[in-house]
Amino acid sequence: MSAMLDSFDDISKSAPEPIYRQIKQLIEQRITSGDWVAGQKLPSENDLVAALDVSRMTINRALRELTQAGLINRVHGLGSFVAERPRHASLIELQDIALEIEQGGGRHRSRVLSQESVYAGRTVTELMQVADDVPLYRLRAVHYQDELPLQLESRYVNPQAMPDFIHQDFTRTTATAYLLGQFKPDEMEHRVRATLPDQQTRELLEMKAGEPCLQLTRRTWKHDQVVTYVTLTYPGERYELGARYATDEYQLR
Amino acid sequence: MSAMLDSFDDISKSAPEPIYRQIKQLIEQRITSGDWVAGQKLPSENDLVAALDVSRMTINRALRELTQAGLINRVHGLGSFVAERPRHASLIELQDIALEIEQGGGRHRSRVLSQESVYAGRTVTELMQVADDVPLYRLRAVHYQDELPLQLESRYVNPQAMPDFIHQDFTRTTATAYLLGQFKPDEMEHRVRATLPDQQTRELLEMKAGEPCLQLTRRTWKHDQVVTYVTLTYPGERYELGARYATDEYQLR
DNA sequence: AGCCTATACTTGTATATACAAGTATGGTAC
DNA sequence: GTACCATACTTGTATATACAAGTATAGGCT
Secondary structure: OHHHHOOOOOOOOOOOOOHHHHHHHHHHHHHHOOOOOOOOEOOOHHHHHHHHOOOHHHHHHHHHHHHHOOOEEEEOOOEEEEOOOOOOOOOOOOOOHHHHHHHOOOOEEEEEEEEEEEOOOHHHHHHOOOOOOOOEEEEEEEEEEOOEEEEEEEEEEOOOOOOOHHHOOOOOOOHHHHHHHHOOOOEEEEEEEEEOOOHHHHHHOOOOOOOOEEEEEEEEEEOOEEEEEEEEEEEOOOOOEEEEEEOOHHHOO | OHHHHOOOOOOOOOOOOOHHHHHHHHHHHHHHOOOOOOOOEOOOHHHHHHHHOOOHHHHHHHHHHHHHOOOEEEEOOOEEEEOOOOOOOOOOOOOOHHHHHHHOOOOEEEEEEEEEEEOOOHHHHHHOOOOOOOOEEEEEEEEEEOOEEEEEEEEEEOOOOOOOHHHOOOOOOOHHHHHHHHOOOOEEEEEEEEEOOOHHHHHHOOOOOOOOEEEEEEEEEEOOEEEEEEEEEEEOOOOOEEEEEEOOOOOOO
């Protein structure tokens, strides 16, 4: 067991980041890097106390929160273990479409339809909670899975929050990937509905006549400011949203 | 401030339920009962320490977890406040359709189409992870909002897990409400898709020709056993799924 | 009036300590 | 061999204490 701990970078007390959070990150990194694999037993709390020279309560808090986050499982009297599959695979997780396609074994390609600064209409400025004389960045792109269109992305971005957004090359990286790298959202809002596509959408997604779309709209906040408002449209025949997860305490109201 | 605490039922130390959880329930009840309203300031940790005669760390844990659950907000140096809207209003929350309609100011009515024990096909028995010679309970019902159909429910229930399901009167209570009262799911799986309704569905939901449906299927586990498998079909024009919530740390992968 | 400061109160974090309770294991008695 | 028990190790919870740091306010100074 001690070998697992040899190379722990020491945590820094008296740091801007609280200790329990440093420990969480340490362990999370071990897991996501594949260093510790699913099912593997973690060092016990006392091991960690000795290795990191902090109080057990601090270790306990870190591990407890990692449990809530679904990264590890703990069994009273036995130990802590790396979770088999991270749960909370939310319906509405912020998943990069490129990753999603590639994880499914497909090949992803983006086609940028337009990337510009526009004066949007009242509907959009209200949704983004900005004055209606503020120009907004707009990106429209189609995402292909193996040359078959899977998603139409229509995105507005608040230039005050993301001034460099418009200068990115979105044939090389996706907007989601770029934005995820830039900030961590404070709050999100999702809506999902079934609609019939207008003709342009139908053609862009190469859909048959009469086929419905699954449409997901999302607003994302940072510092009480709407950073981006995006509408993702999927062909109903070729896509579904899914999630499976363990329930935690406040799932039900 | 002390008046808020007068009628606190004492928490019982040395109880089956840990103290911090008793405190959570106490506060949650105050909030859900409307006793403490949104925006209202909660008693400070020290107030609660005095009122309940427990350590501040215990209070702190309770309040911290309530924050994670989205029921309250805490501001460093200021205090704790009842959250404006409970977050985690998940897209996929187990919400009783009757409650949802009534909270929106509508009137709910159920029409039970059938309620029977059936031998289901392979598709269903596989999804429910039972042998295909096991009879399953099946319920089909339409839920109306102010006399307009809003949801078609087609549900299978494992009789081994819920033997009394078939004897309920589902004109008086909904299946969701009944099942929620019977058990707390360990795990859930959801899928959402956009489809065109078959003719029967279209007629039951009184939809125009060509109008798409939003279809949510859910499987629910308890003790590694599928308890219920349900397909909820909504008219695309009359319904959308929505959620807004604060992001917690491990939202993104 | 306007500005600054001391103060009180709040939550956030960290520690040391203690006991409870669940799990596995090894050994002992039969 | 089997049943039982003691033991060691694990996580779960509760406490008292301490200090840090954010917020608001009252009061005094200019």
